[in-house]
Amino acid sequence: MxxxxxxxxxxxxxxxxxxxxxxxxxxxxxxxxxxxxxxxxxxxxxxxxxxxxxxTRAELIDATFAEPVGRWVTIGEEALAEPDPWDGIVQYVVRSCELHSIDRGLTQVCTESYPDAPGIEAAKLRSWDVLVRLVARAKDAGVLRADAEPSDLPMAVVAASRIAELESDPDRWRRHIRYVLDGLRADKRRATRR
The missing domain is CATH 1.10.10.60 (Homeodomain-like)
Incomplete structure (x- = not known):
């Protein structure tokens, strides 16, 4: 056995x-x-x-981060359940930033490939599928720029997590992510109420 x-x-x-x-x-x-x-x-x-x-380090990383990466799937599914597609986008980005702004390892795991960590890679694939649906829904509703791509949202999250790492105020990323969301919004109205 x-x-x-x-x-x-x-x-x-x-x-x-x-x-x-x-x-x-x-x-x-x-x-x-x-x-x-x-x-x-x-x-x-x-x-x-x-x-x-x-x-191996990869086995430790997989066991450590498969569940936290899986939280991204939950965040995406909850964002898809939001009645308003734009609120779903905002919820996804803000909640993802909250996770990544306090966890450097999670950000690395989500931005790099770990072929020897099957739990992480499976969770990332599920997360990507949810993200693609979230972006498509917002674009179909006309609230997300037509040229926006699913990869734009994780890139915004990673950038915000880097801001949190560099700034003395760990919540400074919130100001910057509002600018990013304003730029992604199709109708250019104020992007967030948060």
Whole structure:
């Protein structure tokens, strides 16, 4: 029986959870190149325990970020459920920015390819499908510029997350994202009420 299909012992499960929580903190603050020994230290386990549970950095990244990347799918689906297509676009962008502005690792995972992280890549494909539908709906309703592309929205989110990283005021991105949304709106009325 493969190791993954056997239930973990209680102590092994606890170590796994500690490692994943530490990885979220360290990767979130320092990015995906953060030292693995720092993650093990923060989890209170030996580096060997980390490698025993996650033999490669890619496996640790996949286990750490597959669920958070999946939140993007939920954000997109909730935005699609908004009765007003423009409000859906705004909701998608603002909620995505809120996630990315506080998590450097999540931004990296969403903007780079991780072929050795199948959970992340599957979540990104589902997220993209929802985003394409969200953009098409807004364009069909005439509220999003005709030349807007689905990739414009994640790029705006990434730019806003970079602003949050560089500014002393972590919410400064909100001002900048209003400018971006104003530029994406087809009828040029004030883009957001947020």
């Amino acid at each position: 493969p190791v993954e299909s056997r239930p973990l012992r209680r102590d092994a499960q606890r170590n796994r959870e500690l490692l994943l929580a530490a990885a979220r903190e360290v990767f979130g603050a320092k990015g995906l190149e953060a030292p693995l020994d720092e993650i093990a230290r923060r989890a209170g386990v030996a580096i060997g325990t980390l490698y025993n549970r996650f033999p």
